[in-house]
Amino acid sequence: MSRHEATRADVCALAIAECFRDDGEIMVSAMGTSPSLGARLAKSTFEPDLLMTDGFNLLLRKALPLGVAPSDHDVEGWMPFGAVFDTLWWGRRHVMMGASQVDQFGNQNIACIGRWEQPKAQLLGVRGAPGNTINHVTSYWVPNHNARALVAKVDMVSGVGYDRAAALGPNTSRFHEIRRVVSNLGVFDFNTPDHRMRVVSLHPGVKLQQVIDNTGFELVVPDGLDTTPVPTPEQLGVLRELDPQGHAQKEVAT
Amino acid sequence: MDKRMTVDEAVADVADGMTIGIGGWGSRRKPMAFVRALVRKSVKDLTVVSYGGPDIGILCATGQLKKAVYGFVSLDSIPLEPHFRKARQNGALEAVELDEGMFLLGLRAAAQRLPFLPTRAGLGSDVLKINPHLKTVKSPYEDGEELVAVPALNVDVAFIHMNRADASGNGQALGRDPYFDNLYCMAAKKAYMSCEKIVSTDELVSGGPLQSLLINRMMVSGVVEAPGGAHFTECPPDYPRDEKLQREYAATAKDEDAWKAFRAKYLDVTEADYQTAVSP
Numbered sequence: 001m002s003r004h005e006a007t008r009a010d011v012c013a014l015a016i017a018e019c020f021r022d023d024g025e026i027m028v029s030a031m032g033t034s035p036s037l038g039a040r041l042a043k044s045t046f047e048p049d050l051l052m053t054d055g056f057n058l059l060l061r062k063a064l065p066l067g068v069a070p071s072d073h074d075v076e077g078w079m080p081f082g083a084v085f086d087t088l089w090w091g092r093r094h095v096m097m098g099a100s101q102v103d104q105f106g107n108q109n110i111a112c113i114g115r116w117e118q119p120k121a122q123l124l125g126v127r128g129a130p131g132n133t134i135n136h137v138t139s140y141w142v143p144n145h146n147a148r149a150l151v152a153k154v155d156m157v158s159g160v161g162y163d164r165a166a167a168l169g170p171n172t173s174r175f176h177e178i179r180r181v182v183s184n185l186g187v188f189d190f191n192t193p194d195h196r197m198r199v200v201s202l203h204p205g206v207k208l209q210q211v212i213d214n215t216g217f218e219l220v221v222p223d224g225l226d227t228t229p230v231p232t233p234e235q236l237g238v239l240r241e242l243d244p245q246g247h248a249q250k251e252v253a254t
Numbered sequence: 255m256d257k258r259m260t261v262d263e264a265v266a267d268v269a270d271g272m273t274i275g276i277g278g279w280g281s282r283r284k285p286m287a288f289v290r291a292l293v294r295k296s297v298k299d300l301t302v303v304s305y306g307g308p309d310i311g312i313l314c315a316t317g318q319l320k321k322a323v324y325g326f327v328s329l330d331s332i333p334l335e336p337h338f339r340k341a342r343q344n345g346a347l348e349a350v351e352l353d354e355g356m357f358l359l360g361l362r363a364a365a366q367r368l369p370f371l372p373t374r375a376g377l378g379s380d381v382l383k384i385n386p387h388l389k390t391v392k393s394p395y396e397d398g399e400e401l402v403a404v405p406a407l408n409v410d411v412a413f414i415h416m417n418r419a420d421a422s423g424n425g426q427a428l429g430r431d432p433y434f435d436n437l438y439c440m441a442a443k444k445a446y447m448s449c450e451k452i453v454s455t456d457e458l459v460s461g462g463p464l465q466s467l468l469i470n471r472m473m474v475s476g477v478v479e480a481p482g483g484a485h486f487t488e489c490p491p492d493y494p495r496d497e498k499l500q501r502e503y504a505a506t507a508k509d510e511d512a513w514k515a516f517r518a519k520y521l522d523v524t525e526a527d528y529q530t531a532v533s534p
Contacts, residue, residue, distance in 0.1 A: 081434075
């Protein structure tokens with residue numbers, strides 16, 4: 001892993017960081033390795049006002065490298081689980097969760113594969129996904145973009161997508177926003193008239209056909225597709241400091 | 255009032271078919287000495303209400319659990335609780351799966367003796383589909399908003415584990431997250447607290463900030479001194495999770511003989527023998 005050449009994992013980390021641009025003084029909860037790294041990159045560079053925890057209950061002043069335990073002088077506040085719930089109901093939060101399955105409207109499943117009553121595979125359960133998605137901004141990270149993960153219909157709606165939110169009416173769904181889906185192949189959002197998933201950019205070296213072949217539904221493909229930005233040398237330096245052991249490199253399928 | 259008792263005395267009233275609230279969070283500060291006592295007592299057809307970890311997993315593995323009501327079931331460092339997974343995939347368990355926040359509101363509703371508390375969480379998700387007993391409620395005010403009415407999670411008996419307590423049932427959580435153990439006690443008809451060490455009230459009050467005194471004596475009917483009572487889950491600052499034993503436990507979900515051996519060595523024994531078996 002070079003200090004000077006960006007890998008696919010680095011591109012993903014920057015794309016994740018960009019999800020938090022302009023979020024300002026809210027709490028970011030990033031589940032998983034690449035989301036943690038991306039959120040830390042955002043806080044370390046263009047979004048310094050973000051509040052982030054150590055993954056447990058301490059709010060930290062600055063982003064520490066992955067795996068580094070905070071010392072007392074890194075702490076700026078306290079965020080036990082009770083306060084996490086209060087914060088998410090308050091709405092001052094942007095979470096990036098994983099998604100075992102995500103569909104064209106951004107419905108997400110982390111609960112189980114198969115019938116919920118007796119699943120083929122019990123996964124995490126819905127965890128906080130229903131409450132997160134109806135209360136504040138949510139983004140998703142898919143480290144292995146394939147047609148089993150990006151599906152026409154999720155087996156169980158854990159996180160609420162745009163079609164479900166629309167059915168609730170504008171008042172009930174007024175805090176719902178699925179901002180972006182970042183995968184190992186590209187960046188996607190829902191900024192289309194009917195909120196179907198749209199390709200925003202493809203990571204360098206990724207062909208559109210490869211994304212289409214690995215997606216279980218029809219993506220909206222705008223004219224003049226962008227390439228996902230590659231980290232600048234300065235951003236790459238920050239990424240190497242934040243992940244000296246290269247944990248994120250191992251997570252991202254190329 | 256001196257409420258000290260043994261762990262087996264504390265579970266004496268637990269009968270088949272009861273609903274049990276279990277404090278802690280995932281594989282963190284779980285009242286495992288009580289869970290082991292429930293295994294020894296071999297009560298069955300239990301319903302457990304819990305931010306679940308090995309409490310739910312063990313009672314699945316022993317076949318004592320009929321129904322689990324949970325916000326999640328996880329071993330933290332092992333994200334998927336393997337014995338719980340196995341029970342779910344075998345269709346061997348009734349399950350009430352709630353959003354984590356909904357679960358908290360259910361505890362709060364029970365603690366406040368309310369039928370429900372409203373929330374936006376759950377709307378639009380399949381949590382409402384898999385839980386047909388969940389109803390919505392319309393705000394009586396101008397907004398008229400439709401909200402989920404999370405029903406109270408009332409329990410018969412609650413078990414919690416604290417770092418310190420006094421003999422009358424004041425309890426102290428010295429870790430950085432108090433979780434919701436006070437609510438479990440208040441949601442229960444009766445609650446029992448184990449702790450690492452029973453100390454004098456003077457020592458308790460001087461042993462940490464006042465905010466650490468999470469449990470007051472109104473909340474509990476019995477206090478058990480159970481050093482290592484949360485083991486193999488973590489109980490900071492007294493001890494971290496025993497990752498090695500947790501891995502050993504998790505691996506037994508794939509191997510019936512290994513589970514039998516685990517059970518014989520760590521569960522079908524007295525609490526004192528368990529603590530001897532796991533001491534380094």
